[in-house]
Amino acid sequence: MLFVPGDQPRMLARARQVPADALILDLEDAVAAADKPRARTLVAQALAEGFPASTAVCVRPNSRGTGLLEEDLRAVLHPALWGVVVPKVADAAEVVALDEWLTAHEPAAGLDPGTVRLLVLVETPRAVLDADAIAQASPRVTALLLGADDLAAAMGLRRTPAGAEVAYPRAHVAVAAHASGVEAIDMVYTAVRDTDGFRAEAEAGRRLGYTGKQCIHPAQVEVANAVFTPSPEEVAWATRVVEAYAAAPRGTIVLDGRMVDAPIVAQAQRLLDRARAVAPPPERPPRRPSRS
Secondary structure (H helix, E strand, O other): OOEEEOOOOOHHHHHHOOOOOOEEEEEEOOOOOHHHHHHHHHHHHHHOOOOOOOOOOEEEEEEEOOOHHHHHHHHHOOOOOOOOEEEEOOEEEEEEHHHHHHHHOHHHHHHOOOOOOOEEEEHHHHHHHHHHHHHHHOOOOOEEEEEEHHHHHOOOOOOOOHHHHHHHHHHHHHHHHHHHOOOOOOOOOOOOOOOOHHHHHHHHHHHHOOOOEEEEOHHHHHHHHHHHHHHHHHHHHHHHHHHHHEEEEEEEEEEEOOEEOOOHHHHHHHHHHHHHOOOOOOOOOOOOOOOO
């Protein structure tokens, strides 16, 4: 998921060429206070102009506490809007209120009630503790995103490259997301020129159960895609596990010197499901011209 500053027309235009699964057109932290009205207009124009059909286009409005949330949403509620990335959520009640607001306003924008998804940034201490309830507060909730830097600011923490200071909330948010059946999107990596560091953090996030990564620079997108897409070696291992277990007469087998039982098979099957989900659609053969 790539953040795109909403007040930068060139970045909004270039984002259409980035191979991200989702774009987050940002009206919040990436935009100075004086530029927010202009950013709102530019993002609304970008939505009207359209994006590739394969890209989920989201908007991050300003938080409820700023008094700008509803004005932002009115401006960007458009058929091209896939989801709203909700910042600084306090609790599940705030998600319910936003669900109700969207349900009341979607028809006027040409949308069926319930169309717009909610992707919730968990970036306050209260939200971390209530992450499970937040994820289940509305059927619209599609993902939990860890906002580690705002969380650190709220707790008076100093962020470090190792990230030990946010180890507990990072693990907790991933567990809460999986417990509720929604995506878990890992925190941003702010050293945009440190590709190796970004890759290492993304790999650590995947090991914790995260299914995607927040990116703040286009160069991070391809690395994130590579990390969160099962490799050919992983797919080959999972295929062998599933096939060998299915052919075995007993509930436990040994494969390559390691015990394989039902939990290992479930892991392998989930990896195969993920690989199928992220695989590009097969190319269709060119149609032959019809003869008249």
